[in-house]
Amino acid sequence: MATLGRLDWYDIARATNWTPSYVTEDELYPPELSGADGLRMEAWESYDEPYKQTYSEYVKVQREKDAGAYSVKAALERSNMYANADAGWISVMKAHYGAIARGEYSASTAEARMARFGKAPGMRNMATLGMMDEIRHGQIQLFFPHELCGKDRQFDWAHKAFDTNEWGIIAARHIFDDMFTTRGAAETALMLTFAFETGFTNMQFLGLAADAAEVGDWTFSSLISSIQTDESRHAQIGAPLVTVLIENGRKAEAQQIVDVGIWRAWRLFSVLTGPIMDYYTPLEHRKQSFKEFMQEWIVTQFERSLLDIGLERPWYWDEFMAQIDTQHHGQHLGVWFWRPTVWWNPAAGVSPDERDWLEEKYPGWNASWGKCWDVITDNLLEGRIELTYPETLPVICNMCQLPINTTPGPAWQVRDYAHTHEGRTYHFCSDPCRWCFQVEPARYAGHLSLIDRFLAGMIQPMDLSGGLAYMGLAPGEIGDDAHAYAWVEKVRAARERLAS
């Protein structure tokens, strides 16, 4: 029997909306869960998702995707990729899995909320598929690293990181809880699918898959590609939502939510993606610098998306552009210097050739970040390794939960953006992080950063050993230089050549 083509019935089926008669609309869609900003159901009928898919199509395509990713994994299990991979690349995988895998379940919760409480029928359909996507992403990104636990204990953090108080995970949980699990469906869609996924992760996964292929890690590449194709579909939930909000006089509200979302996403990417691209990925495999990647894939394309749907550039655009040039260098230096506090081994990425590359991509790097690395390098060359470790904690931003840092050297620009709210002084890394707090202080005021916890006596003893115990980092798991300081010998050899 012939069946109708999807286009012949999808719109009618999708628009078959509920008309509640036994309960009120607010009982069916409680405002705090729908996040619909007072817009009634009729207003959402015009929502039109650009990517349409039915459940049966979804199941067929997803089955093929899973079969592809798992087949590549099975075929390459006996390859020597892991044994032969550069230590920097192994660290990329560890950082990625620990920071992302369990967060996918938070994203699934977000999609589930949209699937039930979104007022637009099309949004509910797309989110139903998105909810299943994110479960798949959680499962597959836990399964793939599991086989590596036997080779390296740090891979255990792919699963357990989210249950610890490690500082990077506190930062990841803070943003994921804020954007994914504690807002109404409409706000969640704007923050997760539009700001976070359209703006950042969709493109980030494209870049990561390409990098993995470049270093010969086909298993990771196929896994990430498989996930990215889901992202590119469900990331489209948010944009038509903006259209509905603007048409109904809610542009300012949509703009504010998107602005908070973009900034928060950027901060997370500055610590996770920037160091991976510019320091961990082996030099010979780098296609683009992080800055070039951001400018091409994130800034240009996302800026166009923003303007196309009727929003404006966020008010902090100039600051955002400036940070793309600088911020990840500080995050990287901080992660490396406080390396015992992470679950992967940071690659320093500052051998002579790598520094040349950094100077070429970021003119002035040697006169700023390079100054700090000069001191570190000299200490390692002269056997003063104890001076390459910290004896105190960095001060943490009360919004992004990352160390407050910026450009060092003669152009020294570091400062605290403090703000007092109801008698408590909060510390922020930048104007935009402080602004995120100020627009909704009640949401954030109760949270304690790692420093707040330390000062409150929650971390005992009040030293590195107490800090590591609080963060759940055991011997054998704590980070150290990825290449066991082999890069220092390259510096020594280069200096000896110069001297002879």
Next chain:
Amino acid sequence: MALFPLTSNFEEDFVLQLLPVDTDHTMDEVAAAAAHHSVGRRVADRPGHVMRVRRQGSTEPFPRTMTVIESGLAPMECIEVVWETPTLAAAGA
């Protein structure tokens, strides 16, 4: 005499750091404590220079013998620790 936390922003370093000091510490002692976490770790030493402590945003350093309690600094307030050229230091600025 009590433990007092400050935020250290050391000239030419890249990061703000937690700086535990004592309320009776002088500004020279505060500067030395801040230097312990920056100089020789990520900031090159400047022999002959004096380190001065000032409030974030201020151009005037605190007197070198002023104590933390006398300074009016709040817990976790951000101080800037800056190098002073030997000439100025000798003039007792």
